[in-house]
Amino acid sequence: MEPIGSFVRLALIAVFSLAISGVAATEENTGFEEFSGYSDAPAFSVVPRQDELAFYPCSQCHEFMEPDASVRELMSPHEIDLKHGQGRFWCFSCHQLDDRDQLVATNGRQVSFNDAHLVCGGCHGLRHKDWYFGAHGKRQTDWKGERVIYSCTNCHDAHNPVIAPRKPMQAPGVRTGLERALPDVHDRVEVWERHTEDEPSEQGDHE
Ligand code: HEC
Ligand code: HEC
Ligand code: HEC
Numbered sequence: 336m337e338p339i340g341s342f343v344r345l346a347l348i349a350v351f352s353l354a355i356s357g358v359a360a361t362e363e364n365t366g367f368e369e370f371s372g373y374s375d376a377p378a379f380s381v382v383p384r385q386d387e388l389a390f391y392p393c394s395q396c397h398e399f400m401e402p403d404a405s406v407r408e409l410m411s412p413h414e415i416d417l418k419h420g421q422g423r424f425w426c427f428s429c430h431q432l433d434d435r436d437q438l439v440a441t442n443g444r445q446v447s448f449n450d451a452h453l454v455c456g457g458c459h460g461l462r463h464k465d466w467y468f469g470a471h472g473k474r475q476t477d478w479k480g481e482r483v484i485y486s487c488t489n490c491h492d493a494h495n496p497v498i499a500p501r502k503p504m505q506a507p508g509v510r511t512g513l514e515r516a517l518p519d520v521h522d523r524v525e526v527w528e529r530h531t532e533d534e535p536s537e538q539g540d541h542e
């Protein structure tokens with residue numbers, strides 16, 4: 336049972352990574368060819384993330400701990416409530432079990448925290464492609480010069496990636512000495528109330 340189950344899983348992953356990279360799988364260790372980007376996408380570098388992490392280097396603690404892959408409620412220092420994948424994956428879908436300073440992509444490739452987009456792209460292939468070409472995400476500066484773009488995790492929390500809705504900001508204040516000339520919303524006549532049955536519309540009747 337077990338070898339067949341894992342074979343089917345591997346085959347599925349192979350089909351998946353094929354769809355993402357558009358290249359055929361090889362017989363290397365992982366069994367998959369590296370994803371090497373889209374050659375027709377404009378060149379870019381990614382704003383690094385590693386130095387932004389409060390817990391990095393992870394090995395400062397994990398070096399002295401036995402890795403524990405069991406799914407459980409985590410205690411201090413990471414009380415993470417994983418709201419990603421609807422219970423279908425755990426920390427080690429993205430974090431390397433035996434080298435906590437590294438991430439891991441769906442094809443088994445080791446990835447640094449600065450290249451987290453390669454982890455995201457393993458499951459969000461189309462969004463990842465959009466990001467390569469500039470249709471998703473954001474450039475740090477310059478629309479024209481060197482292309483430096485934000486990583487996925489600059490905007491999305493990897494553990495709870497949906498961006499929360501927020502209230503729109505208040506309209507800016509009026510400069511002193513000026514009157515705000517907005518119509519009183521309570522006196523407003525709705526567009527459908529403006530045209531009554533006996534009043535022909537501006538276009539006239541089409542009879
Ligand atoms: C200050 C010490 C400390 C640092 C730094 C730290 N961890 Fe941990 N980590 C812990 C402790 C303690 C646990 C066990 C928590 C529990 O069992 O409830 C843990 C558990 C985990 C687990 C759950 C699996 C396991 O092996 O127990 C993951 C995944 C994890 N840490 C990832 C990271 C990552 C990624 C970093 C770096 C970005 C990091 N940790 C940095 C202390 C630390
Ligand atoms: C979907 C992939 C994914 C999963 C699942 C995931 N992580 Fe992460 N985690 C990341 C990425 C990517 C980062 C780097 C975030 C960044 O750049 O801000 C990260 C960052 C961290 C950090 C460092 C946070 C900091 O600011 O120092 C810790 C600790 C951590 N993860 C622990 C865990 C634990 C524990 C679990 C399981 C409960 C888990 N992660 C599940 C992808 C994931
Ligand atoms: C192992 C596969 C996997 C990886 C790796 C992964 N995701 Fe996801 N992601 C999912 C699945 C499955 C869902 C849909 C279930 C859910 O809403 O949690 C999802 C949901 C999301 C959503 C919300 C989409 C929606 O329609 O509500 C965002 C945003 C997102 N992921 C961003 C990321 C980012 C950023 C990363 C990299 C740090 C990442 N994901 C890595 C599988 C993955």
Ligand code: HEC
Binds near residue numbers: 471
């Ligand atoms: C500059 C910020 C930014 C960057 C960088 C970014 N995203 Fe997003 N992403 C957003 C915003 C804003 C939305 C729309 C939020 C929403 O509708 O919930 C979004 C939406 C998404 C969604 C769909 C969520 C939904 O609800 O439909 C996914 C999946 C996603 N992003 C994944 C990624 C991945 C993967 C990367 C990196 C390759 C990435 N994003 C990079 C800001 C960003």
